[in-house]
């Protein structure tokens with residue numbers, strides 16, 4: 001009990017779960033699986049919990065275990081082997097710093113495009129010329145579930161209890177709290193499944209959903225795409241800027257468990273007090289900062305403390321002051337790398353604006369204001385400072401400007 005089990009299908013691992021208990025129950029087994037020609041059934045039953053669906057190629061793990069490229073039967077591995085090899089299959093296993101997710105295969109790219117097309121073209125009910133926020137708020141909530149490695153599908157009662165208060169607090173003031181609408185109508189987005197209840201023309205009432213034990217959530221494909229951190233950051237940025245522009249992003253993202261996506265630096269944002277407080281610390285070594293102080297010094301010296309956005313240098317009694325800003329944040333959920341190509345030298349004001357997504361950097365290095373898209377400045381770049389576009393792009397995604 002407590003062991004972890006991976007599920008294999010068609011050369012992939014498709015889910016993991018924890019074994020909560022083992023038991024024999026012939027009647028239950030017959031009811032669930034029936035019997036074979038000899039009247040035998042599969043009476044050894046495992047009760048599972050913490051089920052997480054994913055989709056990763058099985059080959060790297062099978063090869064590491066010396067099993068060839070095809071899994072034929074139940075295979076047991078020791079806890080030590082599991083610890084050593086888990087990162088090969090488990091997307092939620094800790095990854096090394098600076099490890100980007102692998103480039104998506106062709107099929108995934110297609111799915112990703114489809115998901116983003118659907119997110120961009122959400123049909124939202126217009127309420128007194130203002131678009132309703134029911135669907136976008138629900139989508140953020142559902143993305144929050146994926147980010148927390150929860151199951152994509154959820155029972156109506158849970159949905160009602162969790163999404164209802166969000167609609168009340170973040171919906172248009174004049175719109176009613178009707179969680180059954182997004183539960184049902186998000187199907188038209190092509191991103192959403194509803195199980196347990198048939199389409200009978202009119203949308204089902206709350207009591208019908210409860211009686212049918214209906215469940216809803218992202219479609220398998222959409223969930224697969226949005227479980228990836230890059231796509232997730234882009235999707236959150238897109239939903240917030242396209243549909244929830246006048247909602248406090250930090251507040252709504254915090255409520256759905258996505259607080260880290262409200263700023264470029266990630267979790268541990270502290271409302272702007274004590275900037276160093278935001279630098280994540282390794283668990284167990286509370287005094288050890290993850291960022292390399294040499295790199296911080298290096299970027300500041302390179303620019304002589306002049307802000308790469310506005311060019312100003314903050315003067316102190318004996319010297320100057322500037323801040324090293326990670327473009328793709330070091331903290332959760334961004335997991336950006338601590339390297340020079342992911343750093344900027346900024347004045348405190350522009351550091352906050354960059355971090356809180358008020359400004360972003362375009363492909364041509366123009367620094368634009370996110371609220372209007374207007375060019376404020378041109379980013380100043382030292383000849384020896386190579387800035388990786390992929391990090392700038394990640395930050396733009398958070399800004400809803402991929």
Ligand SMILES: [Zn+2]
Pocket residue numbers: 307308309310311312346347348349350
């Ligand atoms: Zn500045």
